[in-house]
Amino acid sequence: QVQLVESGGGLVQAGDSLRLSCVASGRALSNYGMGWFRQPPGKEREFVAASSWSGATTYYADSVKGRFIVSRDNDKNTVYLQMNSLVPEDTAIYYCAATALGRAAMRQADYHYWGRGTQVTVSS
Secondary structure: OOEEEEEOOEEEEOOOOEEEEEEEEOOOHHHOEEEEEEEOOOOOOEEEEEEOOOOOOEEEOOOOOOOEEEEEEHHHOEEEEEEOOOOHHHOEEEEEEEEOOOOOOOOHHHOOEEOOOEEEEEEO
């Protein structure tokens, strides 16, 4: 079992930056591909970013490409999502997830473990 806890969310203004963290416990994070997903108010949860177990491969949703960066520190069992140039459309609950497949994956169905999420609100 892998337990995931997100942190770093909050209320910011458009143009600001935030860094989300996801700390894993129970297993070594180096065995898992990691993903970030978000659920905007009244919408379905959607893919944001993903990292392979080593961090060598990353994927991003088109809506965040060039603004968000996913990174990881396997020694700290932590994955990060650096979010820059935030816009109100980024407002959502952000979730991290782990996949035993080890690769970067964009499909929610590929993930085995999920955190409870952290709220990010961007005001205009």
